[in-house]
Amino acid sequence: MTNVVLLNNEEHRALRVQPGAAARYGDNQRFVSVIAGEFAHLAVHYPILLTKDQDTGGFFIGAMLGFDEGENLFLDARGMETYRPLNLQRGPFFTAGNEIAIDLDNPRIDEAGRPLFNDAGEPTPYLQSIMALFRDLWPGLEVTKVFVQTLVSLKLIEPIDIDLAFDDGSKRKLTGLYTISQPALRALPEESVLDLFRRDYLQLIYLMITSLKQVPVLARRKNNALLKASAALQGV
Amino acid sequence: MMRSVQNIVIVGGGTAGWLTAGVIAARHQGRIQQGTFSVTLIESPNVPIIGVGEGTWPTLRTTLEKMGVSETDLFRHCDAAFKQGARFARWTTGAEDDGYYHPLMLPQGFTQVNLVPHWLEDERGRSFCDAVTPQGLLCDDGLAPKMITTPEYQGVANYAYHLDAGKFAPFIQKHCTSKLGVRHVLADVQTVNKGDSGDIKSLTTEQAGEIAGDLFVDCTGFRSLLLGNALGVGFKDCNDVLFCDTAMAMQVPYETADAPMASHTISTAQSAGWTWDIGLPTRRGIGYVYSSRHISDEAAEAELRRYIGPGANGLNPRKIPIRSGHRETFWKNNCVAVGLAAGFLEPLESSAIVLVELSAKLIAEQMPANREVMDIVAARFNDVNHYRWGRIIDFLKLHYVLTKRPEKFWQDNTDPAGVPDRLKNLLHLWKYQPPWFFDEFDRIEEVFPAASYQYVLYGMGFKTEVMAGDNSGTRSAAAGYLNENLVMTRKLRGQLPKNRELVKKIHEFGLQAI
Numbered sequence: 001m002t003n004v005v006l007l008n009n010e011e012h013r014a015l016r017v018q019p020g021a022a023a024r025y026g027d028n029q030r031f032v033s034v035i036a037g038e039f040a041h042l043a044v045h046y047p048i049l050l051t052k053d054q055d056t057g058g059f060f061i062g063a064m065l066g067f068d069e070g071e072n073l074f075l076d077a078r079g080m081e082t083y084r085p086l087n088l089q090r091g092p093f094f095t096a097g098n099e100i101a102i103d104l105d106n107p108r109i110d111e112a113g114r115p116l117f118n119d120a121g122e123p124t125p126y127l128q129s130i131m132a133l134f135r136d137l138w139p140g141l142e143v144t145k146v147f148v149q150t151l152v153s154l155k156l157i158e159p160i161d162i163d164l165a166f167d168d169g170s171k172r173k174l175t176g177l178y179t180i181s182q183p184a185l186r187a188l189p190e191e192s193v194l195d196l197f198r199r200d201y202l203q204l205i206y207l208m209i210t211s212l213k214q215v216p217v218l219a220r221r222k223n224n225a226l227l228k229a230s231a232a233l234q235g236v
Numbered sequence: 237m238m239r240s241v242q243n244i245v246i247v248g249g250g251t252a253g254w255l256t257a258g259v260i261a262a263r264h265q266g267r268i269q270q271g272t273f274s275v276t277l278i279e280s281p282n283v284p285i286i287g288v289g290e291g292t293w294p295t296l297r298t299t300l301e302k303m304g305v306s307e308t309d310l311f312r313h314c315d316a317a318f319k320q321g322a323r324f325a326r327w328t329t330g331a332e333d334d335g336y337y338h339p340l341m342l343p344q345g346f347t348q349v350n351l352v353p354h355w356l357e358d359e360r361g362r363s364f365c366d367a368v369t370p371q372g373l374l375c376d377d378g379l380a381p382k383m384i385t386t387p388e389y390q391g392v393a394n395y396a397y398h399l400d401a402g403k404f405a406p407f408i409q410k411h412c413t414s415k416l417g418v419r420h421v422l423a424d425v426q427t428v429n430k431g432d433s434g435d436i437k438s439l440t441t442e443q444a445g446e447i448a449g450d451l452f453v454d455c456t457g458f459r460s461l462l463l464g465n466a467l468g469v470g471f472k473d474c475n476d477v478l479f480c481d482t483a484m485a486m487q488v489p490y491e492t493a494d495a496p497m498a499s500h501t502i503s504t505a506q507s508a509g510w511t512w513d514i515g516l517p518t519r520r521g522i523g524y525v526y527s528s529r530h531i532s533d534e535a536a537e538a539e540l541r542r543y544i545g546p547g548a549n550g551l552n553p554r555k556i557p558i559r560s561g562h563r564e565t566f567w568k569n570n571c572v573a574v575g576l577a578a579g580f581l582e583p584l585e586s587s588a589i590v591l592v593e594l595s596a597k598l599i600a601e602q603m604p605a606n607r608e609v610m611d612i613v614a615a616r617f618n619d620v621n622h623y624r625w626g627r628i629i630d631f632l633k634l635h636y637v638l639t640k641r642p643e644k645f646w647q648d649n650t651d652p653a654g655v656p657d658r659l660k661n662l663l664h665l666w667k668y669q670p671p672w673f674f675d676e677f678d679r680i681e682e683v684f685p686a687a688s689y690q691y692v693l694y695g696m697g698f699k700t701e702v703m704a705g706d707n708s709g710t711r712s713a714a715a716g717y718l719n720e721n722l723v724m725t726r727k728l729r730g731q732l733p734k735n736r737e738l739v740k741k742i743h744e745f746g747l748q749a750i
Contacts, residue, residue, distance in 0.1 A: 056745040057384035157750060176385065178750070 003105040004094055009121040012102065016113035017091060019126060021079040025091070025108050028075060030066035032085045035140030036147050038063075039204050041083040043211040045074070047218065050148070050157060050178040059148050059157065059178065061208075064218065067164065067172050073221045086137045095134050100127075147201055154192060156184050156205070160212075164219050168226045180208050238606040241450040242273050245439065247425060247462060248455030249279025251401055252575020252592045254408040256453055258303045259596035261416035264603065268417045276419040277412070278439065278447065283457075290514045290521045291319060291501050291586030292396045293683075294340055297389045299593045305411055307388035308746040313407045315400040315516045317739050318380050320371050320393060322501040322585070328696045330505065330641045336363065336695025337500070338585075339371035340394040342687045344724075345717035352670035352690055353702045354714040364694035367718060370725035375500040377729060380738035388747045392732060396586075398501070398514045398521075421447065428466035435570045435607075436462065450607070453599070454573040458580070463563060463573040471579075473561040477633055477654050479530070479645065480509050480582045481560070484540055484553040485523035491547070499735040503584065504543065507531060508645040511543050512583065517739050525558065525582050530645040558582055566621045567614035570607065572599060579625060584635060587628050587683065594681055595621065624683055630659040631684045631692075637663070638696040666693065670700045 021027040031051065034042060042048050046063040053060055063085055065072040074082050092106030102109075116127045123131065151157050158181035162174040185205065188196075196202045244260055246253050257277045267273035300310065310316050321339035328334050343351050351368050365372040371393055374381070381395035412418035423441035431437045438448040454462035463469045475481060490497075502513040509526030524540040531539075533555070541548045562579025566572060574595045581587055598617055604610040633656065636649035652660065662671070671686045671693070693700075707714070733741075 052385040052748065054385060056741070057386075057748055058745055059748065152748070155749070159750065 002103045004101050004103045006096060007093075007100045007102045007116070009117045009123075013117050013121060015102070015109060015116050016111055017116060017126070018108045018110045018113040019089075019091060021075055021084055021088065023070075023072070023075060026106075027080065027084075027088050028070045028072050029088070030068060030071045031062045031064055032087050033060055033062045034085050034087065035137060035144045036061075036204050037136055037140045037143070038083075038085060039207040039211075042085065043207040043214070045082045045214065046211065047214045048208045048211040049160070050151075051176055052178075059152060061144060061148060064177075064215075067174065067218075067222055071222075073218060073225065086133055086140075090130065090133055090137065093130050093134070095138050100131060100134065147204060150196075150199075150201060151180070151205075154184070154188065156181055156188075158184070162215060164222075166219075166223050166226050168230050170226065179212060180205050182209065238608055239450065240606045241604050241610065243449045244273075244275045244451050244453065245447060245449030246275065246277045246453040246455055247439070248457060248575070248577070249277060249405065249409065249420075250455065250457060250575065251405045251408075251589060252457075252577070253277055253279065253453075253455035254405050254412055255299070255589070255592050256455060256574050256596040256599070257418045258305075258408055258412045258416060259299060259593070260600045260603070261412060261418050262303045263600035265416065274419060275412075275417070276421060276447065276449070278421045278423055278425060278441065278444075280424045281422045281443075282424060290398055290401055290516070291322075291512075291583065291589075292399065293586060293590035293593075294394050294396045295590050295593050296396060297391075299597070301389045303408075303411065304415060305408070306749070308742060310397070310399070310407070311739060311742045314397075314403045315518055316397045317399075317497055317516055318382075318499045318735055319396045319398045319501060319514075320375050320381050320499050322503050323372075323375065324635065324692075324695065325502065325504040326641075327503075327505040327510070327635060328638065328640060336691070337365045337372035337375060338688060338691045338695070339365060339369055339375070339500075340396060341369045341371045342394075342685075343368035343690065343717075344721045345713070346687055349710045349713045349717065350670060350672040351714055351717060352672070352694065352700065353707050354711065354718070355694070356670070356700060356702050357707055365691060366725075368721060370721065370728050373725055374728060374732065375498070378496050378499060378735055379729070379732040380499060380735045381732070382738070383731070383733060384738060384741045384745065384747070386747070387750050392728065395499075398516055400516060423447075425461060428462060430466065433569070434467070436466065450570065451604075451610070452571045454571060454577040455575050457576040458559065460563065460573060460577040462571050463566075463568060463577060467568050467571055469568055469573075470564045471559075471561055472564050473559070474581075474629055475560055477629055477656060478560045478582055479527040479648065479654075480525045481558050482528050482533070482536070483523050483525045483556040483558055483582075484533070484536055485521065485556060486540070486544065486548060486551050486553050488520045488522050488544055488547045488551065490519065494736065496734070497736040497739070501586070505639075505641065505646075506539050506543070507643050508536070510584070511540065513543075515735075517736070523553075525584070527645055530643075530648070562621075562625045565618050566595075567617045570610060572614070572617065574599075578621070581625075581628060581632060584632050585628070585684070587632075590683060591624065591628075594624070594683070626656070626658070628683055630656050630662075631688065633659055634663075634689065634692055635696075638693070638698055662689075666698070666700055668701055 042063045049064055050059045050061050065074055074080050092103045092108045094101040114126045115124050118124055157178050160177050160179045164172045246257050257275050261275045264273050321337055323335055323337050325335040355364055355367050381391045381393035413420050421444050423444035425439045426442050427440040428436055429438045436452045438446045440446050452462055497515040504511045508531035511524045514521040522544055524536055526536045560581050563573055566578050575592050602613045604613045637655055639646045671689045
């Protein structure tokens with residue numbers, strides 16, 4: 001359950017929040033929604049793919065962190081060493097217009113966490129960093145939405161089937177994922193290409209294509225995890 | 237000199253006219269853009285369209301997709317909803333719980349093994365439909381055949397549409413004129429000008445002068461202005477087989493805007509015919525198709541109102557005469573009839589629009605290059621259409637002949653004198669072997685495949701003798717498919733949204749093209 005309220009420095013003066021990455025805080029997600037401004041950070045670690053919102057059928061873009069439900073292959077006991085997507089960084093916070101809201105039922109709210117306000121009721125550097133994050137995230141959502149709409153209208157999206165076989169004999173067949181269609185991209189008329197370039201979309205498109213090379217890297221990570229687990233089971 | 241066929245003139249602006257225009261124009265788009273081929277549709281500004289056919293076949297998905305129509309737009313502009321088949325209630329005994337489905341999905345493994353004898357051998361308390369496909373239960377649950385994440389025109393379960401035919405024709409018209417380059421002429425045809433060979437040379441219209449063409453498509457409805465009137469092709473009645481000759485229709489609002497909406501046509505047997513009940517998002521289309529030889533209009537209206545209940549209060553039915561039958565030939569000289577101009581049958585299995593699609597497709601695919609080869613294509617077209625109309629009449633009659641209902645209308649239907657010979661022979665044969673691939677269902681694009689016969693026959697309790705030992709060779713394969721059906725049924729019932737819920741979402745968010 002969630003209990004989202006607007007944050008204020010009276011009622012929430014003493015609130016403390018755990019900012020770190022951990023499975024118990026909800027960082028164990030295999031697919032996290034991302035914004036266009038993050039693509040350069042993401043592409044060096046994760047596949048950037050499209051999928052459909054189960055409720056609306058509309059496309060959105062996300063970073064793939066794992067293959068199975070609740071699996072983030074970059075998360076360990078120390079947290080996440082690689083770039084952590086803004087949607088994980090934001091923790092229990094949301095925006096409501098220009099204001100910040102917080103989910104009071106979120107497990108990150110913890111007495112051992114970091115304070116949000118100092119004794120004078122001013123935001124701490126941690127809360128300031130969250131406010132800065134939303135200054136990127138909030139407009140970024142709209143920019144990314146328009147980018148996705150452009151991909152849809154230019155028919156640049158195609159499904160991608162990912163079939164994996166691991167050394168422990170298990171297999172995964174991932175469906176419902178989409179990427180940029182390179183034949184469709186090559187077939188675009190010149191004026192469309194120029195328009196994509198001027199809107200800085202061409203770079204985003206190539207980052208998405210490049211990030212596909214992270215799929216086998218991610219699969220190796222998974223393979224190692226599986227082998228480690230089966231070795232542990234056999235007491236090796 | 238070889239006269240090439242370049243200018244197609246379609247007369248009539250109803251569903252048949254615009255679908256035919258769209259199918260031909262989409263197929264020949266390359267030549268249209270080159271300027272070497274044209275499709276012109278002449279529509280009278282004074283004749284209202286009939287707008288029959290709120291039920292369709294899954295073929296419409298392919299037809300519309302090929303025309304480049306967006307499925308989302310279809311839902312938004314034609315008051316469309318999903319259709320997964322039909323339920324025939326009270327056709328066999330008339331009892332309250334008497335009913336069966338004719339779903340749109342084939343039985344599991346249909347191309348591999350005939351499940352009928354295996355089901356007959358051990359029904360395990362399941363109807364034939366529920367044993368071999370999930371679709372009847374999906375309909376019982378009021379579920380949609382797909383999800384909001386399923387791309388346009390793709391289905392999790394096979395489906396067609398229920399739609400508002402009055403909105404469908406203008407919707408296709410807009411697509412044809414704005415996207416496919418179809419020329420739209422609003423004019424009344426006054427005279428049909430024929431040459432010495434009997435070919436139509438041109439049409440003289442009141443508002444747009446003379447319009448010449450190489451091939452004329454008659455989509456003028458029951459009147460059949462070109463093929464019937466001008467070329468004198470007669471009409472072949474089939475009221476000796478199919479007795480219903482009148483329909484009485486009403487549009488009934490839902491009690492609440494979010495009332496459940498059935499994802500199948502509900503066809504209920506009445507004393508002298510049957511009622512259809514089709515759920516569109518904004519209303520139910522309900523009507524009584526009956527034989528005026530067996531019931532008076534007043535009694536029929538009372539029976540229709542009884543079926544609808546209080547929802548019918550204050551509504552007036554529209555009476556529509558039905559003349560079951562078809563033209564003696566469908567393509568003569570350079571004129572071919574499509575839609576009601578070709579013929580009409582009671583809408584028991586929604587055969588009207590699918591016949592338009594199949595005819596339009598055949599014309600588009602086989603478009604004769606020149607006048608010299610047109611007669612060859614025409615002969616082929618006539619052969620296929622005679623076969624199709626005959627098969628459909630047989631299949632419609634099948635719904636009636638197995639009844640045990642006592643009323644005179646139903647008993648008259650079981651009289652062998654009214655049963656076509658082909659159907660009689662097949663029913664005889666099927667006492668000893670169930671229908672499957674070998675029962676003459678050998679045509680490409682068979683309207684009703686053997687599976688349809690299976691659903692009706694075994695839905696109505698038809699008995700086929702299974703010879704002892706005959707099943708042993710296919711028993712393990714059959715068991716696999718029957719089990720697969722159980723698994724699939726459980727999965728789909730847990731996964732699919734309600735019919736109304738999905739249609740609402742399509743209005744709000746749209747379906748993705750991929």
